[in-house]
Amino acid sequence: MSQRKLFLLPGDGIGPEITAELVKIIKRLNDRKNAGFEIEEGLVGGAAYDAHGVAISDDDMARALAADAVILAAVGGPKWDSVPYDVRPEAGLLRLRKDMQLFANLRPAICYSALAASSSLKPELVEGLDVLIVRELTGGVYFGEPKEIIDLENGQQRAIDTQVYDTYEIERIAAVAFELARTRDNRVCSMEKRNVMKSGLFWNQVVSRVHEEKFSDVTLSHMLADAGGMQLVRAPKQFDVIVTDNLFGDILSDVAAMLTGSLGMLPSASLGAEDPATGKRKAMYEPVHGSAPDIAGQGIANPLAMIASFAMCLRYSFNMTAEAEALEAAISGVLEQGLRTGDIMAEGCRKVGTSEMGDAVLAAF
Amino acid sequence: MSQRKLFLLPGDGIGPEITAELVKIIKRLNDRKNAGFEIEEGLVGGAAYDAHGVAISDDDMARALAADAVILAAVGGPKWDSVPYDVRPEAGLLRLRKDMQLFANLRPAICYSALAASSSLKPELVEGLDVLIVRELTGGVYFGEPKEIIDLENGQQRAIDTQVYDTYEIERIAAVAFELARTRDNRVCSMEKRNVMKSGLFWNQVVSRVHEEKFSDVTLSHMLADAGGMQLVRAPKQFDVIVTDNLFGDILSDVAAMLTGSLGMLPSASLGAEDPATGKRKAMYEPVHGSAPDIAGQGIANPLAMIASFAMCLRYSFNMTAEAEALEAAISGVLEQGLRTGDIMAEGCRKVGTSEMGDAVLAAF
Ligand SMILES: CC(C)[C@H](C(=O)O)[C@@H](O)C(=O)O
Ligand SMILES: CC(C)[C@H](C(=O)O)[C@@H](O)C(=O)O
Numbered sequence: 160m161s162q163r164k165l166f167l168l169p170g171d172g173i174g175p176e177i178t179a180e181l182v183k184i185i186k187r188l189n190d191r192k193n194a195g196f197e198i199e200e201g202l203v204g205g206a207a208y209d210a211h212g213v214a215i216s217d218d219d220m221a222r223a224l225a226a227d228a229v230i231l232a233a234v235g236g237p238k239w240d241s242v243p244y245d246v247r248p249e250a251g252l253l254r255l256r257k258d259m260q261l262f263a264n265l266r267p268a269i270c271y272s273a274l275a276a277s278s279s280l281k282p283e284l285v286e287g288l289d290v291l292i293v294r295e296l297t298g299g300v301y302f303g304e305p306k307e308i309i310d311l312e313n314g315q316q317r318a319i320d321t322q323v324y325d326t327y328e329i330e331r332i333a334a335v336a337f338e339l340a341r342t343r344d345n346r347v348c349s350m351e352k353r354n355v356m357k358s359g360l361f362w363n364q365v366v367s368r369v370h371e372e373k374f375s376d377v378t379l380s381h382m383l384a385d386a387g388g389m390q391l392v393r394a395p396k397q398f399d400v401i402v403t404d405n406l407f408g409d410i411l412s413d414v415a416a417m418l419t420g421s422l423g424m425l426p427s428a429s430l431g432a433e434d435p436a437t438g439k440r441k442a443m444y445e446p447v448h449g450s451a452p453d454i455a456g457q458g459i460a461n462p463l464a465m466i467a468s469f470a471m472c473l474r475y476s477f478n479m480t481a482e483a484e485a486l487e488a489a490i491s492g493v494l495e496q497g498l499r500t501g502d503i504m505a506e507g508c509r510k511v512g513t514s515e516m517g518d519a520v521l522a523a524f
Numbered sequence: 525m526s527q528r529k530l531f532l533l534p535g536d537g538i539g540p541e542i543t544a545e546l547v548k549i550i551k552r553l554n555d556r557k558n559a560g561f562e563i564e565e566g567l568v569g570g571a572a573y574d575a576h577g578v579a580i581s582d583d584d585m586a587r588a589l590a591a592d593a594v595i596l597a598a599v600g601g602p603k604w605d606s607v608p609y610d611v612r613p614e615a616g617l618l619r620l621r622k623d624m625q626l627f628a629n630l631r632p633a634i635c636y637s638a639l640a641a642s643s644s645l646k647p648e649l650v651e652g653l654d655v656l657i658v659r660e661l662t663g664g665v666y667f668g669e670p671k672e673i674i675d676l677e678n679g680q681q682r683a684i685d686t687q688v689y690d691t692y693e694i695e696r697i698a699a700v701a702f703e704l705a706r707t708r709d710n711r712v713c714s715m716e717k718r719n720v721m722k723s724g725l726f727w728n729q730v731v732s733r734v735h736e737e738k739f740s741d742v743t744l745s746h747m748l749a750d751a752g753g754m755q756l757v758r759a760p761k762q763f764d765v766i767v768t769d770n771l772f773g774d775i776l777s778d779v780a781a782m783l784t785g786s787l788g789m790l791p792s793a794s795l796g797a798e799d800p801a802t803g804k805r806k807a808m809y810e811p812v813h814g815s816a817p818d819i820a821g822q823g824i825a826n827p828l829a830m831i832a833s834f835a836m837c838l839r840y841s842f843n844m845t846a847e848a849e850a851l852e853a854a855i856s857g858v859l860e861q862g863l864r865t866g867d868i869m870a871e872g873c874r875k876v877g878t879s880e881m882g883d884a885v886l887a888a889f
Binding site: 244253280284304305315323353358359391409411413414422435 | 609614618643647649665666669676688690691717719721724735740750751754757758771775776778781783787842865
């Protein structure tokens with residue numbers, strides 16, 4: 160049985176607590192199924208800054224690159240609000256994405272029926288919601304140069320960020336979206352601002368060409384990103400797969416996540432290209448929620464998004480579909496049992512802490 | 525009594541129909557109150573393209589610049605989907621904004637209580653909602669250079685857009701937001717992505733400095749734009765005034781608009797700087813909804829956002845506060861009477877067409 164190298168980055172805030180629950184699940188898979196997961200842990204974000212003065216050390220970066228999959232909990236917190244820009248906690252996350260070339264960010268917005276009532280939307284609009292946002296993650300305004308603040312001759316300052324997309328960057332993310340659509344309802348909606356951005360116009364053209372050349376069996380539509388934001392709020396169930404750029408994806412996937420009413424439940428996967436020689440792809444998995452410094456260390460954080468992120472890891476990095484489904488079923492199961500952490504607490508349910516929730520998933524798994 | 529020059533740009537789609545209803549209101553003000561409004565009409569968008577091959581002619585642009593206020597209905601439609609980029613319908617709108625230097629876009633997201641049930645959010649979350657989004661409108665990625673698609677040596681293409689903000693651009697929009705907050709609940713939330721964009725970091729710094737120097741009586745908070753999108757969906761009533769850049773403002777104001785459940789009701793104002801000599805400012809007023817080509821010419825479009833835009837015009841361009849309030853009360857009044865155009869139709873209400881709705885407002889005004 161092959162070894163499977165996992166690199167865990169608990170990060171900051173509630174990160175360590177929810178990572179501990181995940182470790183229980185991983186060990187169970189090793190014990191029961193002889194899954195052969197090897198766990199290493201590293202530092203990222205504020206934790207790395209405190210230890211090494213950077214948002215991720217070169218050494219941990221190398222270990223991330225060598226792993227079969229990275230699982231990151233969350234970074235950031237008020238403690239590091241005034242550290243220098245280049246070593247702020249988010250820089251660790253951005254370096255992992257860039258150095259591992261994780262260009263495809265998969266962010267499912269799924270509404271667990273046990274939680275539909277906690278959405279701010281009317282339940283009938285979100286019940287059964289299952290939208291997959293495919294966000295480009297290594298390009299656009301996040302990394303384009305120039306990116307600077309300069310002094311002008313007139314005594315003013317000027318800030319500049321640059322949105323840059325090359326053909327291949329749009330081609331590969333479009334292909335990921337179309338491929339995933341084929342495993343779902345076979346529909347992709349591409350979002351950009353072609354009416355004001357050249358990169359939007361270009362995005363639209365490249366996505367359309369990739370569709371025509373290789374994926375004409377998939378239904379493709381286009382929507383302006385502002386209209387897309389509206390439509391997500393108005394009738395989110397109209398979408399199957401949404402593909403969009405790094406910055407629009409950041410905002411629209413957060414809007415979509417909030418529609419489900421349970422941010423604490425949502426996982427994400429960030430994938431690189433498949434290595435043609437080995438068939439493997441670099442990958443990092445993360446819950447969508449943040450580091451929640453306000454509740455850190457109290458044992459009350461919700462570990463379910465972290466565990467659901469590992470289910471995505473089983474599916475996308477290790478092709479362990481049955482185990483992924485079993486883990487997802489275990490998560491739904493504990494919700495159906497009425498167990499809730501504080502963030503998703505509802506009338507008539509039983510409030511549990513982080514480790515009790517983790518144990519409940521373990522028992523149902 | 526002074527003349528008041530209005531320049532009307534009906535534009536495309538339902539634009540002419542809803543403009544006709546507005547003209548009735550303007551004439552009524554002239555007749556009853558001797559308001560002295562002079563109306564000129566021009567072409568913008570597809571209508572201008574069909575007539576002159578451009579999205580707005582120099583002649584109409586000059587008339588817009590000479591007017592006391594411009595009122596634009598809507599531009600665009602499938603008919604012009606493949607005209608050259610520089611003369612697409614939106615280019616007319618963008619030229620008006622830029623040449624008139626309309627840097628401050630005021631987009632109120634107000635939920636009329638008669639319509640709260642039609643929001644996709646739970647009624648208690650939107651009932652009484654009154655958020656004002658102040659969007660920067662002449663800078664950022666909309667106008668920054670370079671903005672181009674270039675051929676690379678490797679056979680690929682590259683699209684580039686540039687987000688640029690100078691100190692003064694942020695200072696003046698921040699001042700508008702703080703001043704407006706003082707007339708409301710005295711709270712401003714500034715949104716950017718300082719964790720990934722230099723312009724976000726800069727935006728945050730300049731807004732904070734303007735606040736400290738001149739508006740420390742106003743409560744200022746900062747939120748990342750993605751978190752802002754989430755919070756708008758989760759609990760929109762937490763906000764009073766939101767100030768943000770051109771692109772984030774585009775998306776977030778559309779999300780906020782959709783929360784109210786009645787896009788067909790929402791006006792906007794785009795304002796320039798006050799001329800120190802005359803105390804006047806250039807201004808353009810527009811409904812937030814689009815040109816709705818699918819229902820154009822059928823006499824069923826909702827004219828209320830157009831009429832509400834004129835109420836903003838009375839308030840901001842002519843200081844006619846009493847008349848603005850009377851007009852807004854007339855709009856609420858017809859809703860309370862149960863009159864509805866198709867887009868806001870609800871059980872137990874009476875469905876009316878464009879001109880019947882206009883006449884009802886006139887009768888209630
Ligand atoms: C933390 C931040 C840099 C990051 C981003 O903007 O991409 C986050 O919002 C996300 O969506 O993963
Ligand atoms: C039509 C388009 C150019 C415009 C924009 O992006 O600003 C519109 O979406 C708006 O919000 O006024």
